[in-house]
Amino acid sequence: MESKELILEVKKLNTTFVSDKKETRIVKDVSFAVKRGTTLAVVGESGCSKSVTMNSIMRFLGRNAKVEAESIRFTAKRADGTAEPHQLEGIKNPNGAEMRALRGPQMSMVFQDPMSSLNPVYKVGDQVAEGLIQHTGISKKQAREQVLELFPRLGIPDPESRIDCYPHQFSGGMKQRVVIAIAMICNPELIICDEPTTALDVTIQAQIMELLKKLQVENGKSIILITHNMGLVAEMADEVCVMYMGRVVEFGSLEDIFDHPSHPYTKALLRSVPVLGLADGQKLETIPGITPNPADLKPGCEFADRCAECTERCRGANIPAYEIAPGHRVRCVQFDHFPEVD
Amino acid sequence: MENQVTGIKERNKSASASLLKKNIRKFLNNRLAMVGLVVIIVMVAACVAGALMGVDYNTPDLSNMKAGPSGEHLFGTDTIGRDLFARVLYGGCYSILIGVLCAVLSNVIGAALGAVAGYFGGKVDKLLVRVSEIFQAFPQLVLVMMIVAIMNQRGLGNLLFIFVITGWMTTFRMVRNEYLSLKNETYVKVCEAFGMSNRRIMFGQILPNVMSPIIVSTTTNVAFFILQEAALSFIGLGVADSTPTWGNILNAAKSVAVVTNQWWIWVFPGLAITLFVLAINFFGDGLRDVLDAKQQ
Amino acid sequence: MKQQEKEILFQIRDLRTWFPITKGSFKKVVGHVKAVDGVSLDVYRGETLGVVGESGCGKSTLGKSIMMLEKPTGGQSLFRYGNDFKDVTKFSREEMFQFRCKVQMVFQDPYSALNPQKKIYTSFEEPLIVHGIKSQQEREELMSRALRMVNIQPDYLMRYPHEFSGGQRQRLCIARALEVMPEVLVCDEPVSALDVSIQAQVLNLMKDIQKELRLTYIFIAHDLSVVQYMSDRIAVMYLGKVVELADSRALYDDPMHPYTRALLSAIPVPDIHNPKKRQVLEGEVPSPIRKPTGCAFHNRCPHCTERCKTEDPPLRAKAGDETHLVACHLYDAAVSS
8 A cells, every 4th residue: 555545654653641640551552544435433331532642633632632643644635636744743732833723724624512512601603714714714704605605505595694503503413514514624634523413413414514515526625523322434434444452453444344243342343233123132242341440451452351262362462463355354362273463 | 049149238338438449549639638637637626726725815915015925925915914825716716617617607608509590491490590699799798788787786797607608609609500400411311210308319319410510609708707807897897806717806906007017926827827718728628639529 | 913912011001290380470371381282092011011212202101190299281091909990090199109119219320319318228227117017027028039030149238328339229119119919010210320231231130120020011111122122012202292002013014104114224233244124313302391283293204195284184093903002094094093
C-alpha cells in the first residue's frame, strides 16, 4: 500500500491518564489506517476507549493525558494533487497553531450529543460560519453565502430562514445536521463521527446515515465512524476496527469481520446482539462477566476472563497481533501459526 | 443452603461500618480540617472549663484598671478593671452557644421547609419561596431594633429569635433545589411504585442524599452567626451588657482612645473570634470534601 | 384459537394521559401534551407485550399510566381480581397500595434506581417493611429468594450501589421489583442504558424468570430488535396512539402500517450480504402538542391520501386474522370492522 493512499496512519498509539499520581494506560499500542475515500468503523462497547483514541489523534484531551505514538501520519492532498504529510505525534502543544490549522480544513469531528454540541446563545448560521471565518479570513457576508450553499446539501430545508434560527428551534435530527455542517464547512478530507446517531431515533438515524454516505460517495470524504451498533457497521463501513479495553483486537475489511470473525470477542459481539427476525425460542448468546476496570487489569489478553476459548497462554504478558489474511489482523494466540505484525 | 438464606444482616455486621471508617480515615488525612477540629475542641474545652470553674469575670479589680497583660491578669483588664482572660473564656461560651444554637435551629427550619417546597412543588413551593424572599428582603438590623423596641430589653432570646428567622433562607434555597432535582431520580420513582408514603420518601429516601450539604452549611453558619453576634453586640444592640460575649467585650473598645492605648482590650477577643471562625471554616471545608458523594 | 385459552389480565380501554400546558401567572391552560391519547390494549397472563416507538411517542407515559405513577386523564385500566375486573384508575388509597404488589416496574436507568446513600439491603428491605412484613427472618427469606432469581449472592446485599456494574445493578432492580411477588412487570427500557455485551445477559435472565414465575411483562423499548426478541405481541406507538398491534412474528413478516414498515426498514441489520432496500422517512415526529389532524402520521406517510388528512383511522383487525390490528385507511377494503 502506498502511503499516498492512506489518509491517516496510526502506529502504536498509547494514551495514559494520570490521576492522583497514578498512571492508567487507557489506549494501548493502537495501530490502524484509513484509506482515502473510505469509511473505517471503530466498534466497541462503552469504556473500550474508542472515543479516547480519536480524541488522542485530534489532541482534544486534557492536561492529565499523555499521548505517545510511534507515528501518527495524516496525509492531506494539496489542490494540485500532491500529498502533504503531517506527523501529528511530533506536535508538542495540543492547542498550538499547527494542530489548530489542521482541525477544520483537514480533519474535523462530529460529536455524539447534538443537544450539547451547539451553543444555545448563538444563531446556528453564525456557529457554522465561525470556523470558516477563522480559517480563511473571508468576510462574514461571504461566509454566510457559503453556509447558505451548504445547508441544502445537508438536507436542511429553507436555509434562508433556518440560518438565523437558534439551536432550540431545531429538532434533534436537524441539530445533528447543523453539527455536521460545522464539521463540513471548511471542506475537510477526514471526518471523525463519534457515535453521531446514538442520541437520535432510528428513523432519524437512517436519515443521518444516508447523508453521511452521500457525502462520502459524492465528495470523496474519508470517514471514521465510531459506533457500538454492528448494524450500522455493516451498512456504512469499508473496514472495521474492533476495540476492547483500549486495544485493537481485530482489524480487517468488512467481509473479513462479518464473514470470518476471528477474535472471540468479535464473534461473541456479533452473536449477542438481538437481530430482527430471530426464530422463536432462539436464545441470544451472552458474554459472561462484566467489563473490567481499566485501573486493575491483569497482564495478558484483556478479554481472557470472559472468553470461552481462554487458555493458559492467554494470561501471558505479551500477545502480538497476527495477520491471518492480507489486511486482516487479530490479536489472539489461537492464530500464532500466522505471521506476527505490529 | 437454608441457613445461608437468613441472617444476612448478622453475618455481615463487620462490613457495615466500613464506609463510616473510610470517611473518618479520609477526614483524618485532611490536615487543614484536622487543625480546625483541634482548635475548635481546645477552644470549646477551655471556655467550658473556665465557665465550670467559675472564673470571676464580673468583679472589677479597681487597683488594676486598664492594666496590660501580666501574670496576674493574663490578657490584662478592661476599662473598669475586669479580668479580660476570664471574660474571653466566659464570653466564648455564650458566643459559641449562640452560633451553634442559631445555626442548628435555622438549618432545621430551612431544611424542613426546603424539603416540603422542593418535593411537593406547585402552590406550596410558590408560597414558601415568596415568604423566603420577603424575609431575605427585610434588613436584619431594622428587625433587631424593632424587637429591642418592642421587648424593651436586650437579651439572648432576642438574638436567637432574630438569627433564626432571618437565617434559614440560604439553607431553604439549597435544600429546595436539591429536592427539586432529586425527586426526579429513578429511586424516588421506584419508591412511589412500591406505594411508599410521601413522608417516608421525603425524609427516608431523599434526605440522606441532602444531608452532607446541610451539615456543611450548618458548620459555616456557626461561624457566620458568631460574627453576626459580635457585630450586633459591638454596636450595642446584641446581648445585654451584663452577659459577656466576644462581641460585648469588644464593645468596650468603641472609643478611639481605647483602640489606640489599650490594644489588649480588643486584640484578645478579636483574636478569639478570628481563630474560632477560621477553624470552623477549615473544618467545614474538610467535611465537605469527605461527605461529597460525587467524589466517592 | 389460542386467544380463548389465554386469560386477560389487563384491559386498557381508551386510556388518555394529557399534560396541561399553562401560561401566564394565572396558570391558564392553553393546550395539552397528549402523551397517551386513547390507547386500548389487552394484556394476557404470562405473555410479553412489547411497546415500541420513537422518543416522544408516549410509550414511557403509557407504562407510567398503567403503573398509575402518572394519573390518566381519562379512560379505564381494568385489572383482573379473580374473575372480576376492577378499574385501577378509580382505586382508593388502600386499594392502590395493594395494587402496588400486583404490578411492579423496572426503570431505564439502573445507575440512579438505587439510592446511592443506602445499602442494597436497606433499599431491598424498605418495600417489604412498608408492605407489612414484620419479621426480619421472613423479609430476608423473600429478599434471598428474589436475589437467587437474578443470580446474585445474598451477601452482596451489604454493599453500596456504587460497588456494582450497570448490568448487576439492573439485575438488582429486577430482584427488588420481584420481592413483593408481582404478577405484572412493566419494564421501561430496561437494557438501553447497558453495554451491548451485557444486554443479552439481562434479556435472557428476564426470559428465564418469566418462565419460572409465569410473569407477565409489558416491555417498553425504542429498539425494535430488542422488543422483537423479548415479546409475544408488539404494539407500535406513534404520537400517543397504537398504530399497529400484532404477534411479534407477524409484525416482522407482514408489517401493515406504513410507519411500522419504515421503522423496520430503518433498523440497520448486521448482515452484509443481504442489504435491505431502505425506505427513509421524510421529516421528524411532530410535536405532541400540535398533532396533525386526521391520521397523525399523514405528513410523513408515502401513501397519504386526502382522507388521511381529515379522518383519524381506528384500530381494526386485519381480515382473516383477529390478532393483527392496524390503524390505517389503506386497509379499509381488507379489514373487517
